[in-house]
Amino acid sequence: MKRTLLNHSLVLLLAASVLVPSVAYPGGFNIYEQGSRATALGGAFTATADDPSALFYNMAGTAFLREGWALSVNVSPVLPRNKFTRAMGRTAIDFPGDPTAETKDAVFFPTGIYVTYRHDDIWSAGFSFSTPYGLGVEWDNQSTFSGRTESVNAQIEGLYFSPSVTFSPWSHLAIAGGFSLVKTSLELNSIRTTTFGTDNTTYNIADVTLEGTSRLGVGPNAAIMYRPSDRWSFGVNYRGGVLNEFRDDDAEFVQRTTGIGPVDDAVAAELAFLNTKSANADIEFPAILMTGARYEVNEDFGLMVDFIWFDWSSFEEIRLVFSDPDIVGGDPTSVAQVIREDYSDGQQWRFGAEYRISPKLRGMVGFAYDNTPQPTGSVSPLLPDANRLDYSLGLTWEKENLEITAGYMFVDFDERSTVVDGVGQSFEGFDGTYTALVHIPTIGFSYYF
Numbered sequence: 474m475k476r477t478l479l480n481h482s483l484v485l486l487l488a489a490s491v492l493v494p495s496v497a498y499p500g501g502f503n504i505y506e507q508g509s510r511a512t513a514l515g516g517a518f519t520a521t522a523d524d525p526s527a528l529f530y531n532m533a534g535t536a537f538l539r540e541g542w543a544l545s546v547n548v549s550p551v552l553p554r555n556k557f558t559r560a561m562g563r564t565a566i567d568f569p570g571d572p573t574a575e576t577k578d579a580v581f582f583p584t585g586i587y588v589t590y591r592h593d594d595i596w597s598a599g600f601s602f603s604t605p606y607g608l609g610v611e612w613d614n615q616s617t618f619s620g621r622t623e624s625v626n627a628q629i630e631g632l633y634f635s636p637s638v639t640f641s642p643w644s645h646l647a648i649a650g651g652f653s654l655v656k657t658s659l660e661l662n663s664i665r666t667t668t669f670g671t672d673n674t675t676y677n678i679a680d681v682t683l684e685g686t687s688r689l690g691v692g693p694n695a696a697i698m699y700r701p702s703d704r705w706s707f708g709v710n711y712r713g714g715v716l717n718e719f720r721d722d723d724a725e726f727v728q729r730t731t732g733i734g735p736v737d738d739a740v741a742a743e744l745a746f747l748n749t750k751s752a753n754a755d756i757e758f759p760a761i762l763m764t765g766a767r768y769e770v771n772e773d774f775g776l777m778v779d780f781i782w783f784d785w786s787s788f789e790e791i792r793l794v795f796s797d798p799d800i801v802g803g804d805p806t807s808v809a810q811v812i813r814e815d816y817s818d819g820q821q822w823r824f825g826a827e828y829r830i831s832p833k834l835r836g837m838v839g840f841a842y843d844n845t846p847q848p849t850g851s852v853s854p855l856l857p858d859a860n861r862l863d864y865s866l867g868l869t870w871e872k873e874n875l876e877i878t879a880g881y882m883f884v885d886f887d888e889r890s891t892v893v894d895g896v897g898q899s900f901e902g903f904d905g906t907y908t909a910l911v912h913i914p915t916i917g918f919s920y921y922f
Contacts, residue, residue: 505781505821506549506882507585507603509917513867513880514825515839517777519765520708521825522698524876524919525587528601530763531710532637533698535589535597536647539921547585547917549882552578553909555610557854559619560892560904568903569675570619577611585917597639606631606657606758610856615664616677620854623903626662627855631655631717631758637694647698655690655758657717659683665726669736676731678740685722687756690715706767714760714784721751759819760784773829783819785846819846823863833872837880839865850900852891857907859889867915876919884911 505511508526511518518526522534525545555576559565565572589599609628612618618625637651665679692715699707726744730737765779825839841863852858867880886909891897897904 503783504549504551504581504583504605504607506551506583506913506915507547507605508545508587509547509549509867509878509880509915510837510869512549512882512913512915513837513839513865513869513878514777514827515823515841515863515865515882516781516821517765517779517823517825517839517841519710519763519779520698520706520767521765521775521777521827522708524917525589525599526585526917526919528587528589528599528635528637529585529603529605531696531698531708531765532599532649532651532694533639533647533696533708533710535591535599535637535639535649536594536641536698537700538589538591538597540591540593542922543587543589543591543919544922545585545587545589545917545919547587547878547915549583549913549915551581551583551608552912553581553608553610554578554911555857555907555909557612557620557857558906560890560897560906562897564897564899564902564904565619568619568622570621571614571617572619574618574620575613577613579609579611581608583607594644595641597641599637599639601633601635601637603633603635604631605633608856610854612854618854620903620905621664621677622666623853623901624661624663624855626660628661629657629659631657635694637696639696645700649694649696649698651694653692653694653712653715655687655692655715655717657687657690657756659685664729667736667740669731669733676733676736677729678731678736679729679744680727682725682727683722684725685719687717687719690717690758692758692760704769708763708765708767710763712761712763715758717756717758719754719756721753723751765823775827777823777825777827779821779823781821781823783821783846785816786818815848815850816846817848820844833870835869835871837865837867837869839863839882841865849889849891849893849898852889852907853899853901853903857889857909859887859907859909861886874921876917878915878917878919880915882913882915884913886910 507529518530522531525543527534557574559572583604586602591597607630611626615625633653635653639649641647661683692713696710762782767777769775821843823841827837843861845858847858862885865882869878890906891899891904
């Protein structure tokens with residue numbers, strides 16, 4: 474028991490450290506709500522991009538802003554709620570604990586800050602700070618949660634710093650380029666268990682925490698805005714993939730005593746060994762291609778549609794490398810764990826409508842369909858994803874150099890089960906049914922100097 478009790482648990486824990494971000498981006502950790510006007514329009518903003526948040530949705534839009542400096546600050550609090558019901562049969566035996574669970578109440582604060590400068594009719598530039606990856610899932614009643622060995626808490630935050638330059642050779646066309654510098658941090662918590670005795674009673678033996686901060690990642694960005702007439706506008710925005718390299722991240726194991734001498738002694742010895750180990754992993758945020766069109770029905774009413782594509786088909790597996798040769802047969806570069814993912818590309822359709830109620834007030838509504846790229850086998854408590862529908866609305870009030878937008882989005886996830894036709898599909902063997910919904914109020918301020 475001494476050297477074998479937790480070695481497998483270490484592998485699973487560190488594997489989870491790279492699994493969390495991977496399963497979550499498109500419908501979970503990816504937060505498209507980086508601008509309040511865009512959020513109120515259901516995210517259909519690629520061909521509109523008419524405030525400084527264009528730096529996220531279409532950099533080329535800065536060529537059509539007011540001349541001079543502009544600043545925009547946008548905050549869209551995310552309030553998620555997840556529920557889980559464990560499957561019967563093998564999962565109930567292998568993962569003892571509460572058959573149902575809910576996540577704790579939580580609020581996350583995605584923020585977009587944008588500074589633009591339009592020099593003249595030809596040149597403009599900008600710098601943005603955004604958080605397009607930054608959510609978490611923390612389950613309630615963690616000591617008895619049946620998925621506690623998979624995850625009880627997962628938090629991720631990706632910080633994007635993005636400069637750009639826009640060139641407009643003609644009044645109806647603008648081309649932009651830039652890059653993003655990205656720093657990502659994550660924290661993962663789980664509970665290790667073991668069985669003991671003739672009745673195979675399950676005991677919680679250790680709380681496990683993994684914290685890591687990536688090296689600085691870099692990704693390219695490019696965009697085009699084409700406005701052939703007063704009625705039509707077309708946009709394309711490309712945000713390149715970013716590789717986040719995590720190196721020598723340590724896991725902390727804190728023992729939970731069981732009161733059974735032989736178990737506690739063996740666990741203490743094992744944790745003394747494991748607390749000296751570390752691992753390396755690479756996590757790549759996917760490339761995103763945003764395309765959109767806007768049509769002005771009349772001077773007061775506009776319609777928008779966007780198609781968003783996420784490059785997830787290349788995400789087939791995760792390779793986890795331990796930095797300690799003791800774990801993998803003396804070779805410090807050996808792959809100790811390969812995790813199957815089998816993702817497909819992700820797609821989103823986004824629709825928006827805007828009506829000018831008065832010279833100072835505009836009303837907006839939006840709708841989006843987000844198709845998850847996550848296969849059924851990858852769904853887990855780390856952060857389950859599913860197809861979802863977004864419904865949004867909002868108002869923008871304008872006075873001279875100031876614009877204020879307030880809005881709301883409701884996100885309704887499809888029920889997602891890892892049991893299909895009576896057969897469990899989870900790659901980890903933890904089967905069940907997940908439901909989720911999210912509330913996103915949003916507010917943004919833009920000022921033109």
